[in-house]
Amino acid sequence: MQVADRNREARSAAVLAVICGVAQLALAPNIGLGNGRANFALIFSACVALLVGGRRAVLVGFFAGLFFDLSTTGPIGLMAFCLTVSSFLLGLEERNRMSGDLAVTLALFCGADLGVSLVYHLAMLLVGQADSLLDVIVFRTLPTALLTAVFFVPFAYYFSRMHVSGSGLGGGHFGKRGF
């Protein structure tokens, strides 16, 4: 029988939210590749979706996207839409898909990352916030996707390796029971 530790899950989610929130506000604006910036809201929502999935992941994706929209100058609701859909798709199986399988985790995330980045920047092109398709694809979508994937790697590593091995590393808040 598995015991669900809701409090621990909530605490872990809160810690991850704070880390990604601070990174989005403080780190992302100062690290750029071309015109691309890392999307920590996507990282947060993808972690939750790949670890938990289901309704919770969809809600987390929506609010994370909203956080991202409020912190930028783009239209509010666009990233919320993108992350809602990506979280739903990533969390369809409603199980921990990150444990012990780093490669699959990264592959899944990269697919979602590229999709979200492409949809977001194309929408910005359509509403007139960007100038050309070349600019959108080459100088924004690809650099953003690449940076986001790079920053996702440590999170993926933690949740897929260290998180599973639990007691050997002391566990801490995350322990064996998971997220």
Next chain:
Amino acid sequence: MPLTGTRRPSGPTLGNARQGGGGGALVACVIVSIALFTASCRMGDEGPLGLVRGAFQTVTSPVRYLGSTLSMPFQGLGNVFTNLTADQQTLSELREENERLRARNVELEEAAMSVERLQGLLDLQDVNNLQSTAAHIISGSTDSWSSTVTIDKGSLTGVSVGMPVTSSSGVIGQIVECGPTTSTVRLITDENSSVSAMLQSSRLQGMLEGTVGDQLRLSLIPSDGSVSIGDVVVTSGLGGVFPKGLPLGEVTSVENAPGAAYLTIVVEPYAHAENNEEVLVITSLTEEQQATEEDIAAADAQDTKGAAAAGEPDDSSGEGDEEGAAGADGTGDDAYQGV
């Protein structure tokens, strides 16, 4: 182990409850996000969404500030690396741009100074209610005997002989020759120049005359008059040529020779034509800019007193103000006949 149709979760579990797929949440969140997106595109930064964003950014600004502060050393490091790897073409381009910007900067500074001078003229025009037209000094004297400048306004633009010329710092002189497009201005420092003037503080009337050394001499001030170094000398308005009250210069020395009827006063002019490029040509005077009857009476009385002290006959035939002690240039509406 119960047989169920549900698939057993693999790996560490996160709870014993499935969340129902999230389809309902998906639909709801998608609808809300599309509604927000539509509203945001329509309203832009105005409306409640703009307010919410503003409040959010205000609340999160300390975190942003912290991030930019912590990243500053690394940005500097990035610049160092960029500079180290800059190639010759980049350096050449930067040098060219630097020279171009330097030249442009000089132009802009020149323009800024010109603006300042023009603003000074404008202020002068407004404060003194001068009926005037602006002009530029285009050249200085062509000989060593006269102190004149040439301006770029002439008879075609309404300028005529006798009109006074001033700058924002003080009176320059008077027009003595007038062509269609240019005019010659005799400076107040010219030996042949004389302007009816008075001391601003004591209201003593006199004549401000040019000398050889580019200084001015204020004559006809009685020896018992109250004059101090630093006193301001202004136009008196007598003669109806120069408006009353325009600054001329400042007293730099006062000598009272024993037995002399008048003081020997040296005045440093405020305006230096070589430093002025924009000037005002005063085209007409209003009634309040001319000397009043009281001023004329005071001047007559002073002359009478001075003449008596000097033991000379009184000759107070109409004070006028003018160029033209030499009289040959026909300057001014009322040439000063003088003592």
